[in-house]
Amino acid sequence: MKHLPNTMKRAALGFTLIELMITISILVILLTVAVPSFREFVQSQRVKTTAFDLFAAITYARSEALKRNGDVTLSAATGGWANGWSISAGSSTLRTQSAIDSSVAITASATSLTYGRDGRTGGGAATTLQLAPNPSVSWISPRCIKIDLSGRPNSKLGSCS
Numbered sequence: 262m263k264h265l266p267n268t269m270k271r272a273a274l275g276f277t278l279i280e281l282m283i284t285i286s287i288l289v290i291l292l293t294v295a296v297p298s299f300r301e302f303v304q305s306q307r308v309k310t311t312a313f314d315l316f317a318a319i320t321y322a323r324s325e326a327l328k329r330n331g332d333v334t335l336s337a338a339t340g341g342w343a344n345g346w347s348i349s350a351g352s353s354t355l356r357t358q359s360a361i362d363s364s365v366a367i368t369a370s371a372t373s374l375t376y377g378r379d380g381r382t383g384g385g386a387a388t389t390l391q392l393a394p395n396p397s398v399s400w401i402s403p404r405c406i407k408i409d410l411s412g413r414p415n416s417k418l419g420s421c422s
Contacts, residue, residue: 304364304394305401311365312392312404312416315342318358319374319406319414322348325355326376336373342390343367366395368421374408381412389421 276284318335326333329350338344343366347357361367368391375383382388387410393403405421408414 301398301401304398307362307364308392308394308401308404311361311367312406314358314361315346315367315390315392316406316414316416318346318348318356319408321356322374323376323380323412323414325350326378327380330378332375332377334373334375337369341367341372342369364395366393367391368393376412382408382410385410391421 322333322335325348331350333348333350333355335346335348337346338360342361343363344360345358348355370386370389371384374388377383388408390406391403392406394401402418403420404416404418406414406416407421
């Protein structure tokens with residue numbers, strides 16, 4: 262069997278220190294660019310998820326009022342919507358939601374919403390709930406849930422102005 266020269270043996274052993282340092286440097290640069298974008302993406306998804314959960318709770322409360330042919334109330338937990346909410350029909354609690362992630366702020370025009378047997382809300386004005394990242398991030402748009410007088414919720418991207 263032939264023996265390889267020393268230079269051939271050394272080349273087959275692995276990476277040099279310079280090659281390893283260049284690879285690590287490129288990896289650090291890529292991570293420096295990617296991590297802040299990923300954080301903002303996650304924050305945007307939290308706002309969307311919370312808006313969906315609240316929209317689903319509103320829709321459930323309305324359908325239960327129609328099904329039960331009686332009043333059903335969706336109300337914020339003590340301290341506001343960010344601390345959770347509950348859906349009740351009379352004295353029985355149908356569903357509860359625990360506190361949401363603190364990275365989502367909810368601004369609402371009411372602390373409760375009552376659906377009558379006809380699926381309509383009481384009161385003379387539409388109810389709005391605006392969800393935004395906390396703390397505010399300029400490029401992440403808030404989400405607005407508006408419940409009109411007929412009781413139907415509508416969700417849109419943007420502020421509730």
